[in-house]
Amino acid sequence: MVKLVINGKEITTDKSNTVLEVARAAGIDIPTLCSHESLPPYGSCRFCIVEVAQRGRTRMQTSCTLPVAEGMEIKTHSERVLKIRRILVELMLARCPESEVLRDMAREIGVPHCRFERVRGQKSPCHTCQACTLVEQMPMHPPDGMPATIVGRSGCILCGMCVRLCDDVMKIGALGFEGRGMRRRVTTPFREPSEFCITCGACSSICPTGAIELLRVRPQEPLPIPAEFELGLANRKPIHLPFPQAVPRVPVIDPATCVNFMTGGCKVCEDNCQVQAIDHTQQDKIQEIDVGSVIVATGFKTFDPKRTPYYGYGVFPNVYTALEVERLVNASGPTGGEVILRDGRAPKSIGIIHCVGSRDNKTNRWCSRVCCMYSLKLAHLLKEHTEAELYNFYIDMRTPGKSYDEFYGKLLEEGVHFIRGRVGEVTDWAMTPDEEGKLVIRVEDTLAGFVRRIPVDMVVLSTGLEPQADAQDVRRLFNMNCGSEGFFLERHPKLAPVNTFTDGVFLAGACQGPRDIPDTVAQAGAAAAEAMVLIDRGYIEQEPNTAYILEEECSGCKSCIALCPYTAIAFDEAKQKAAINEALCKGCGTCVASCPSGSIAQRLFEDDEVFSEIKGVLAYE
Amino acid sequence: MSKEWKPRIVAFFCNWCTYTAADLAGVSRMKYAANTRVIRLMCSGRVDPQFILDALARGADGVLIGGCHPGDCHYVEGNYKMLRRFQMLKRMLKDLGIEDERVRLEWISAAEGEKVKRVINEMVGQVQKLGPLGIPQKFEEWDKEMEDFAAHVAAKEAESGCACATQNQEMEAAHA
Numbered sequence: 001m002v003k004l005v006i007n008g009k010e011i012t013t014d015k016s017n018t019v020l021e022v023a024r025a026a027g028i029d030i031p032t033l034c035s036h037e038s039l040p041p042y043g044s045c046r047f048c049i050v051e052v053a054q055r056g057r058t059r060m061q062t063s064c065t066l067p068v069a070e071g072m073e074i075k076t077h078s079e080r081v082l083k084i085r086r087i088l089v090e091l092m093l094a095r096c097p098e099s100e101v102l103r104d105m106a107r108e109i110g111v112p113h114c115r116f117e118r119v120r121g122q123k124s125p126c127h128t129c130q131a132c133t134l135v136e137q138m139p140m141h142p143p144d145g146m147p148a149t150i151v152g153r154s155g156c157i158l159c160g161m162c163v164r165l166c167d168d169v170m171k172i173g174a175l176g177f178e179g180r181g182m183r184r185r186v187t188t189p190f191r192e193p194s195e196f197c198i199t200c201g202a203c204s205s206i207c208p209t210g211a212i213e214l215l216r217v218r219p220q221e222p223l224p225i226p227a228e229f230e231l232g233l234a235n236r237k238p239i240h241l242p243f244p245q246a247v248p249r250v251p252v253i254d255p256a257t258c259v260n261f262m263t264g265g266c267k268v269c270e271d272n273c274q275v276q277a278i279d280h281t282q283q284d285k286i287q288e289i290d291v292g293s294v295i296v297a298t299g300f301k302t303f304d305p306k307r308t309p310y311y312g313y314g315v316f317p318n319v320y321t322a323l324e325v326e327r328l329v330n331a332s333g334p335t336g337g338e339v340i341l342r343d344g345r346a347p348k349s350i351g352i353i354h355c356v357g358s359r360d361n362k363t364n365r366w367c368s369r370v371c372c373m374y375s376l377k378l379a380h381l382l383k384e385h386t387e388a389e390l391y392n393f394y395i396d397m398r399t400p401g402k403s404y405d406e407f408y409g410k411l412l413e414e415g416v417h418f419i420r421g422r423v424g425e426v427t428d429w430a431m432t433p434d435e436e437g438k439l440v441i442r443v444e445d446t447l448a449g450f451v452r453r454i455p456v457d458m459v460v461l462s463t464g465l466e467p468q469a470d471a472q473d474v475r476r477l478f479n480m481n482c483g484s485e486g487f488f489l490e491r492h493p494k495l496a497p498v499n500t501f502t503d504g505v506f507l508a509g510a511c512q513g514p515r516d517i518p519d520t521v522a523q524a525g526a527a528a529a530e531a532m533v534l535i536d537r538g539y540i541e542q543e544p545n546t547a548y549i550l551e552e553e554c555s556g557c558k559s560c561i562a563l564c565p566y567t568a569i570a571f572d573e574a575k576q577k578a579a580i581n582e583a584l585c586k587g588c589g590t591c592v593a594s595c596p597s598g599s600i601a602q603r604l605f606e607d608d609e610v611f612s613e614i615k616g617v618l619a620y621e
Numbered sequence: 622m623s624k625e626w627k628p629r630i631v632a633f634f635c636n637w638c639t640y641t642a643a644d645l646a647g648v649s650r651m652k653y654a655a656n657t658r659v660i661r662l663m664c665s666g667r668v669d670p671q672f673i674l675d676a677l678a679r680g681a682d683g684v685l686i687g688g689c690h691p692g693d694c695h696y697v698e699g700n701y702k703m704l705r706r707f708q709m710l711k712r713m714l715k716d717l718g719i720e721d722e723r724v725r726l727e728w729i730s731a732a733e734g735e736k737v738k739r740v741i742n743e744m745v746g747q748v749q750k751l752g753p754l755g756i757p758q759k760f761e762e763w764d765k766e767m768e769d770f771a772a773h774v775a776a777k778e779a780e781s782g783c784a785c786a787t788q789n790q791e792m793e794a795a796h797a
Contacts (some may be wrong), residue, residue: 076774092793201670266709291659476692476693479695481637481638481641481693481730481731481732482730483732484733484735489731489732493648501637501641501731502695503694533773545663548625556739559633563702565696565697565698565699566696566697586696587663588663588666588667588695588696588699589662589663589664589666589667589699590666590667590696590699590702591663592667592669593666593667593668593669593670593702594702594706602663602667605662605667606662607671610660610662610669610672611672613660614631614660614675614676614679614681615679617631617658617660618629618631618676618679618680618681621629
């Protein structure tokens, strides 16, 4: 521990700290342009210069590179320090007259105008001094007439943060310094577009003057990372909160886009995290948990509207899925609840197309059950948010639920239009002037009896529910069955609606078939209760149809042993006969049918019983 | 055969797939030929080839076996076991002069009520075309033939003064 005095204030601190860190911790503001949590001190901008008195000598030193020492007396804002800083600002402004940061700094520190000749040939004045018009007539000093490669209009102060960040932190090394003195500049090797740059944007985001234009480093538009939860309506960073109500509410790192997983570098988030909660070495873990029963609630997949190309999803930007509109009307969504189209306009008329991927022989035959109600809800919210004209195109309104039909009635009163008929297509082909620039919905109005063309600004597709893409794998995993649509099959539609064909495996929610939230909650409760029954009872009931050995007849040929998929058959060496473990036997009877000497029998399905059955069923014509 | 002959088909259905599918076909009010008599077994792997032979011997005109799709067996692989037995049995049935169409193995999952209907209707149509198998009647005919033959031999022997009978007795004595 060392003691030092900063601006007359006595401070005790650890000796590994620098003066800048100590001053900042003490609430003393020392301006800097080149210090960053992820970069070691470098002292290139010189702004953090302070007056240090030690052992009777006074010197000027950059505080970021100055380790604290016993008995130091430091002045951070003495007249001598300020004078140097003013000169520095003026010099930098001459390089970078457009930099907002430098202009602010100049105003703050009291630099009335920039007296230095400008170097790089920038045309626009810096606005710091009122005599700027003179600047235009000043002799330019383009050092060698070279075009600036990566530095844009606002100018580089050669602090080197970008170079150090790209090289030391991101471990890419796409940038470097070139030349000396007046010719020194930041650029890519050979001033060619860099092939190593990964367009992470670290250089341009750390640049204090905002000078770096990423497109000049690598002429490739950086690809935004679409936010999954916002369905691509907004972008996210590699480290992000998966969704607002995530449990646990902690950010996650996407290894596919995080620079650390590409180069091993960066870790800027780790440097910034005050509680050091970020660990890039964490790995995905597969945890094996022993359980007695399983509730399968794997949910559904929404219908991909690209399978109905005649509705123009993915072709016309203003055709949305209902889920996307759900994000648009949400107050915590990408637009903060404001319904605006992809081109920034507010829609004046909106068409909601029901049964997209439902009740349709071309796609899915079944009714998805929830679309009518969510379409009504969206219609209500859109009406509230936009005051637009709303059209619902439906085949049948299916509102069979508690107070559902009343809600439909309410919407009818609100003036939402309901047109009965399956929409033929959505097109941008205008036939009349009022259809210009709009999306035209072509539909046969089956109540009015003619084909209508309805121009709207926005089309919402009420997409249906489908089984998950990997439903077949899950089904095999749990030895369940699927219905013809691909939803999991219950053991009995009325008597065992949450059971499956495998004991101890239960179903809940839309993995069994399309259903809304109240129904899902009710079913999940039933499934949980069924699972609890097994747990509470403490024992399981087995089917009685197990196989057994007729010992006096068994020849000990062992041919049955390899047949049993449950390894329930063992060979009794002492007796030289097969033995069946009835706890393991599931009662399929494969061994019974295969025993060459007929010395295995199955309870409930004895050979004699089956033969009698055959006799019985053939006893009549 | 009378004009009203209708094929009788014995079906062995797996409890988990085809039997459930047949149930589904019923619940869905699908109509399939009523000539099929279903016997439920836990698994198609339980189908002993003897069951098939017994059914045919007792007068069935066809036998249908329904199991889960390959890879979907409730008991992991019972249906594969059935498939092997079925291939062997087919060769034997061919040698016995029983047509291929009369014995059929089908993979029908619990969701395929429609397939139960199609397969049964198809099979009934095929067996109808082939006509009755009539093994019990054939047994009777063969028995009768044997009896007739025995009677014929006895008559012949009586006629020729039992030459064969004395010869036989001599041979037996020599052997002893």
